[in-house]
Amino acid sequence: MKDLKHLGERRIIELIQSRLDPMPRMPVPFNDDVAAYEITKGNLVVLKTDMLVGKTDVPKSMTLWQAARKAVIMNVSDFAAKGVQPISALVSLGLPEGFNEKDIEQIGEGLNAGARQYGAYIIGGDTGEASDLVIAISLFGMAKKGTLMLRKGAKPGDIVAVTGAFGKTSAGLRILIQKFEAADEIKEVLVNSIVMPNARLKEGLALCHTKAVTAAIDSSDGLAWSLHEIAKASGVGMSLEKLPIAVEAQRFASANRLDPATLALYGGEEYELVLTVKSKKWREAQMAVTRTGGSLLRIGEVTSGTSIVFETSGKRTEILPKGYEHFKQ
Amino acid sequence: MKDLKHLGERRIIELIQSRLDPMPRMPVPFNDDVAAYEITKGNLVVLKTDMLVGKTDVPKSMTLWQAARKAVIMNVSDFAAKGVQPISALVSLGLPEGFNEKDIEQIGEGLNAGARQYGAYIIGGDTGEASDLVIAISLFGMAKKGTLMLRKGAKPGDIVAVTGAFGKTSAGLRILIQKFEAADEIKEVLVNSIVMPNARLKEGLALCHTKAVTAAIDSSDGLAWSLHEIAKASGVGMSLEKLPIAVEAQRFASANRLDPATLALYGGEEYELVLTVKSKKWREAQMAVTRTGGSLLRIGEVTSGTSIVFETSGKRTEILPKGYEHFKQ
Numbered sequence: 029m030k031d032l033k034h035l036g037e038r039r040i041i042e043l044i045q046s047r048l049d050p051m052p053r054m055p056v057p058f059n060d061d062v063a064a065y066e067i068t069k070g071n072l073v074v075l076k077t078d079m080l081v082g083k084t085d086v087p088k089s090m091t092l093w094q095a096a097r098k099a100v101i102m103n104v105s106d107f108a109a110k111g112v113q114p115i116s117a118l119v120s121l122g123l124p125e126g127f128n129e130k131d132i133e134q135i136g137e138g139l140n141a142g143a144r145q146y147g148a149y150i151i152g153g154d155t156g157e158a159s160d161l162v163i164a165i166s167l168f169g170m171a172k173k174g175t176l177m178l179r180k181g182a183k184p185g186d187i188v189a190v191t192g193a194f195g196k197t198s199a200g201l202r203i204l205i206q207k208f209e210a211a212d213e214i215k216e217v218l219v220n221s222i223v224m225p226n227a228r229l230k231e232g233l234a235l236c237h238t239k240a241v242t243a244a245i246d247s248s249d250g251l252a253w254s255l256h257e258i259a260k261a262s263g264v265g266m267s268l269e270k271l272p273i274a275v276e277a278q279r280f281a282s283a284n285r286l287d288p289a290t291l292a293l294y295g296g297e298e299y300e301l302v303l304t305v306k307s308k309k310w311r312e313a314q315m316a317v318t319r320t321g322g323s324l325l326r327i328g329e330v331t332s333g334t335s336i337v338f339e340t341s342g343k344r345t346e347i348l349p350k351g352y353e354h355f356k357q
Numbered sequence: 358m359k360d361l362k363h364l365g366e367r368r369i370i371e372l373i374q375s376r377l378d379p380m381p382r383m384p385v386p387f388n389d390d391v392a393a394y395e396i397t398k399g400n401l402v403v404l405k406t407d408m409l410v411g412k413t414d415v416p417k418s419m420t421l422w423q424a425a426r427k428a429v430i431m432n433v434s435d436f437a438a439k440g441v442q443p444i445s446a447l448v449s450l451g452l453p454e455g456f457n458e459k460d461i462e463q464i465g466e467g468l469n470a471g472a473r474q475y476g477a478y479i480i481g482g483d484t485g486e487a488s489d490l491v492i493a494i495s496l497f498g499m500a501k502k503g504t505l506m507l508r509k510g511a512k513p514g515d516i517v518a519v520t521g522a523f524g525k526t527s528a529g530l531r532i533l534i535q536k537f538e539a540a541d542e543i544k545e546v547l548v549n550s551i552v553m554p555n556a557r558l559k560e561g562l563a564l565c566h567t568k569a570v571t572a573a574i575d576s577s578d579g580l581a582w583s584l585h586e587i588a589k590a591s592g593v594g595m596s597l598e599k600l601p602i603a604v605e606a607q608r609f610a611s612a613n614r615l616d617p618a619t620l621a622l623y624g625g626e627e628y629e630l631v632l633t634v635k636s637k638k639w640r641e642a643q644m645a646v647t648r649t650g651g652s653l654l655r656i657g658e659v660t661s662g663t664s665i666v667f668e669t670s671g672k673r674t675e676i677l678p679k680g681y682e683h684f685k686q
Contacts, residue, residue, distance in 0.1 A: 030457060030458050031454075031455065031456065031457050032452055032454065032455075032456050032457075032486070033454075035458060035461070037484055037485070040452070040461050040484050041482075041483075041484060043458060043461045043462055043465060044448075044450075044461060044462075044464065044465035044468070044482075044484075045465070046462075046465065047462055047465030047466045047468075047469055048465060048468070048469045048478070048479045049469055049473055049478060050478070051445060051478035051480050054480060058480070058481060062481070063445070063447055063480040063481030065444060065445055065480070065497065067396070067402075067499060073396075073402055073497065075445075075447055075480075075481065075495070075497055076447070076481070077406075077447040077448070077449045077481070077482060077483060077493065077495050078449060078483040079449040079451060079483065079485060079487075079491070079493060081451055081485055081486065081487045081488075081491075082488075083486065083487070083488055084485060084486045084487075085485075115394060116380060116392070116394055116404075118392055118404055118405070118406040118495060119373075119406070120406045120407060120408040120449070120493040120495070121373075122408060122410055122491060123361055123369070125360075125361065125362075126360065126361075127360065127361050128359060128360050128361075129359050129364060129372060132364070132369050132372045132373060133372055133373075133375075133376055135373065136372060136373035136374070136375065136376030136377060137376045139373070139376075139377070140376055140377045140378055144378055149377070149378060149379070149380035150377045151380050151383060151387070151392040151394070151404075152387060152391070152392030152404065152405070152406070153370075153373075153406055154370075154406060154407040154408065155366055155369050155370060155373075156366070156408060156410055156413060156414075157361070157410065157412065157413045158408075158410045158412070158413075158487075158488075158489060158491060159410075159411075159412055159487075159488040159489040160487060160488040160489065162408070162410075162451055162487060162491050162493070164406065164408060164449040164491070164493035164495075166404070166406050166447060166449070166493075166495030168394065168402065168404055168497075170396060
């Protein structure tokens with residue numbers, strides 16, 4: 029009998045799903061980033077829940093304010109990837125012994141900061157004892173049917189794009205947990221990528237509006253994993269011409285003799301959006317993101333194959349479907 | 358600085374709420390059993406989240422199937438008290454080390470059983486490692502504005518009523534945790550009240566339809582507490598003429614030299630509905646519940662006072678606002 033470490037998060041979700049009666053006429057597939065329900069013809073309620081757990085998700089130097097804020101951001105990021113404005117959130121809060129009044133206030137303020145930064149409100153919740161800090165957020169929003177950006181839909185010839193450069197969180201976690209060193213000029217950016225992440229909501233909403241996007245996901249399980257999720261859901265392959273590596277991650281990698289591509293591809297808790305865009309609408313999509321103050325970077329093209337390859341100066345490397353996965357060691 | 362045990366669940370929720378920007382035009386007060394959002398004029402999305410935690414909510418002899426099912430029931434009970442049909446649920450699942458494939462399947466089946474029993478579907482969720490089992494459910498439904506049964510609204514002269522007799526869970530917890538004994542004929546009922554609870558959804562929906570109910574709450578924090586919550590929210594008192602004590606709780610109390618009234622008043626995790634009903638509509642309300650196969654028991658009357666008193670054969674006892682509260686010892 030397999031235990032959790034051998035099963036891994038995805039297999040656990042599959043096992044649970046295999047025991048559930050599927051709701052008829054689900055407007056969004058079970059495995060996408062959010063769930064939805066069609067309340068009236070063409071109008072969807074969009075829902076998402078995800079939890080932050082002290083032991084695995086909160087490095088020691090992260091404050092409770094930051095942890096509570098991040099619990100909200102994690103969920104907002106999934107809404108961003110689908111192009112949905114979050115309206116309100118509920119919180120289910122598990123508190124371990126030893127917390128005091130000040131801690132609770134910090135959590136309240138962090139939750140509020142995370143929600144208000146993206147135009148949402150915390151409108152309810154519940155609390156109880158737990159062995160460890162648990163902050164489960166459930167987010168609610170609305171969308172028109174057919175406008176949601178799903179994981180499936182990428183077509184050969186589409187452009188593969190991201191909203192920012194990768195690798196900072198891989199470096200940040202190494203600094204916070206494995207005590208790696210980093211030069212002062214880059215350390216703050218790297219650590220902040222973990223303790224003060226932001227969701228690409230403006231970018232996601234603007235992109236959704238253009239109808240240029242054929243598939244989208246956030247990158248909370250790492251860039252390589254996200255690319256593979258789109259490829260698998262859409263039945264396509266990808267050819268990458270460029271790896272979007274953050275300059276801070278590059279510097280951190282050289283100083284620590286690490287491979288910068290590995291940092292960028294196989295990290296996690298990174299909240300950039302990963303998308304495929306109709307090539308005819310590329311300029312429009314890029315302009316829309318630029319107007320929000322963000323950027324849209326082309327990193328490759330969708331192919332009719334099944335693998336994801338990175339080709340540069342004649343060298344061809346296959347990008348494997350690895351990434352951060354809960355439970356797996 | 359106060360720690361959690363001295364603060365208690367309600368103060369913790371107040372502390373958090375004090376740090377939140379209130380959402381404008383909230384159709385349901387923050388402290389009611391569910392949260393709501395008006396999506397179009399008169400139409401509400403109704404949301405609720407609550408978590409079940411292994412350490413505090415799952416006695417050793419309870420199976421994972423039962424625990425997962427109960428996590429759903431807890432939330433459905435709050436919808437029942439507001440008169441709202443649950444449509445779908447999301448699950449945020451924290452799993453401790455040592456769980457295996459079979460455990461996960463049991464959880465999946467328990468979640469499905471809890472949702473399907475009440476006509477809802479599990480449509481999504483997320484999972485991660487935790488120090489202890491955590492099952493956070495977030496429930497979604499729809500309602501017409503103005504039809505929700507709230508905690509506030511009770512008026513002097515209204516009838517105080519419940520959908521069943523109390524005290525079984527107090528007894529059941531004593532059997533499961535403190536190793537109290539009980540006669541075979543009643544033991545199963547008492548233990549089942551903890552491991553296989555049911556929500557009074559049919560009753561809640563039927564009552565909501567009559568428009569006879571002026572205030573309502575479920576009794577997950579105990580009968581006394583629930584009565585006080587309605588009284589506080591509505592600015593009224595209550596005069597009780599009868600305590601609804603389950604016959605099994607009576608028998609358990611006599612065999613163990615416990616006070617049956619204490620078992621019935623100050624228990625918790627009991628999912629009966631506690632309501633106030635317009636006296637002119639009492640028969641109609643009672644008929645509506647009877648038609649669902651349930652029962653509605655009159656236990657007293659709403660008064661213009663501020664306290665809740667129980668009067669029987671000339672003796673007058675004040676019912677104190679005590680009940681099960683997380684964190685408090």
